[in-house]
Amino acid sequence: MSTRSPATAAPSNDPPEQTRTGMSKAALKQAYIDNLFYIQGRFRDVASTYDLYMAAAFTARDRMLERWVESAQVYKTSHARTLCYLSAEYLLGPQLTQNLVNLGIAKVARAAAEELSVDFNAILEEEVEPGLGSGGLGRLAACYLDSLATQRIPAIGYGIRYEFGIFDQVIQDGWQVERSDNWLRNGNPWELPRPKISFAVRYGGHTEQTRDQEGRSRVRWVPEMVIKGVAYDTPILGYGVRNANLLRLWKSEAPESFDFQTFNVGDYYGAVHAKIEAETISKVLYPNDEPEAGKELRLKQQYFFVSCSMQDMIRLHRNTVGPLETIHQKFVVQLNDTHPALAIAELMRLLVDEQAMTWEQAWSITRQTFCYTNHTLLPEALETWSLALFERLLPRHLEIIYAINQEFLDQVRVRFLGDEARIARMSLIDETHGRRIRMAHLAVVGSRAVNGVAALHSKLIKTTIFKDFHELAPERFHTVTNGVTPRRFMVVSNPRLARLITATCGHDRWIGDLEYLRDLETHADDPVLQARWRQVKIAAKRDLACWLDHHTGVPIDPEAMFDIQAKRLHEYKRQHLKVLHIIRLYQRLKQDPSVSMVPRAFIFGGKAAPGYVMAKLMIKLINAVGEVINRDPQVNGYLRVAFMPNFNVKNGQRLYPAADLSEQISLAGKEASGTGNMKFSMNGALTIGTDDGANIEIREAVGAENFFLFGMTAEEVQRKQAEGYRPWALYQGDAELKSDIDLISSGLFSHGDPHLFRPLTDHLIHADPFMVLADYRAYLECQERVTEAYAQPRRWDRMSILNVARMGRFSSDRAIREYAERIWQIEPVVLDS
Known part of the structure; x- marks a missing residue:
């Protein structure tokens, strides 16, 4: 059966007014037929898969918009306290299935597609993933948007509408090659342009001292450049509720896109130069900041989106509540890391310079408005800006930051008399490295609450990077462990498992409240469930194996253990420790082909920052080791190595359900939380991991007997570093470790070139800042325990079931409830059904 145009379609049983909002199959x-015909301008016989996808997206969006408009009306009339979530990234992932699930019509939509002879899976594959994030930070923000709506918390997510998102990763000759991610090339059916909602954003120039009509001293900023930020809105629907929130992304434009006078005198390039320069600001997600121009563009991006967002917040407050003196009672602003920290200085500028408030009143409001989430302990990841660049781009904000700093340090001097070293450490200006503005310090000083994202991380920020600030105001520091949404990472990613869980528990309440997974526990020893559980896992592994074979040419046996490490490539995440384990197994098989070994498929995924040379070399090493092993008939019946190109949300949805073993092997004390560890565990993978980030809490939740722990603790790491860590001695003292590293250096994995991987091996032997060598032996011994457990299928299945059953606390719904109750003080708003 094929679809027909509305002129010939069979009449619907629904009244006409329900066609755009009705939930029945009819x-x-x-x-769907109407949208294909009237929106896409196609009839079925000539419609492309893209046309079919767009019609499906608009069909889902129509039903979302009804709830979105209703939510906006209720929030406005009730003056509901609202969260403004500021994030430089939102890694949303494909939206169609997610929205169908949250609408509660995923099954009926698939049935409707079948009756219309539409390939539903082909439509889903057609959807392009919005490239609005690079990894965990952006994915967390997207999970929180889903949970904010699901928990009925009024919220607006603010960010940048990047035209080109995180790069597409291609693997060529084992190397990462970056390709532009033009995710908007065919349009975005989920967004609504709002050209009337736009704000001027200024850069450069100078400031002038003036007097207002009452004779008070004021500052006027005379900019060198002015651009316009235009809003694009995306509805974010909650699961099982009528609440829908808003994701508002800003696109940069020139105030006037075409200079007619310049064109008339023959300067054709100059006539559009302002348009090109303005649009560059929202052009690319995270431009390479190695060159000075890249640093300047990043700073422009950060100020651009926080300025638009703060101006929009003031506009909304005036339209709903009125006097700005109460804006902190209407809005709470959550800073997702330091990228939006400039919002603190920008709100001060708007209140003092634009709204003529006193400094004291404006600072009181600002301090009560902002909250800050820290996401890293790595010193190099704590954002700073050179004073020279900052002064050139944002001269007024530099004056404001100086004033904030002076007032703050005066308080520190009174509290800690004579402690000049403490004052230097706490200053918003770092005087030791060429005078730089410390954005994390600005975020802490300008916020009423600061939180870490796991128990260990929160402890460490209070004892390391923010130790002085914690001693000054300990009551402002909190812990909210990260979480992920089960809608995306179980129901959408792993529908087979979702159906099995629902059938076993006898309900689907767990989708909206993950603690109901506990109902699985009583069935963990049931051999029937274990058998069905294993069938679900094998089916997911078969799907992934097929995809990898098609995209990488590496054939993988679904019966092998799928040992997966998928995350951003970084030395602290220690992908090279995993590679050393693979080489050790390879050498054992080569030395004794009769050795008994559980077959393993080692699968990696992740992108390296374009300028991160060592991380890109690690990708090359993974692929080079895989090339040798996969072609060696003596070992490839036991070992396979594959690298999934272009790891993103869409591809992650293929990986998480298929994993038997989840590799979470960062050096203890370096990973703030991690969310990949949660996604893998929710899908039944067992974790091998260090005492780091949320691994600690996952192990507590699932039970130590269902978690493979190895390696040093954070305290042991600190002690070893203080004593003087000597990787060379470990290299010389462990024959197997030395043999594995020497095999890399020999050129076996580089076609005889002994120099290709020398930067990596030399760095391990002589520096090893993330202590790969120190944890090597413990890791190998722990992997032996993994092999022993996997060789006992019933034991492994039981452990897998219990991992899923005990993951309730790692739902982003729980995290949002904690934020709302303990930090934001925001009450849910229930819409009438």
């Missing part, structure tokens, strides 16, 4: 079919 209503969905008619709406």
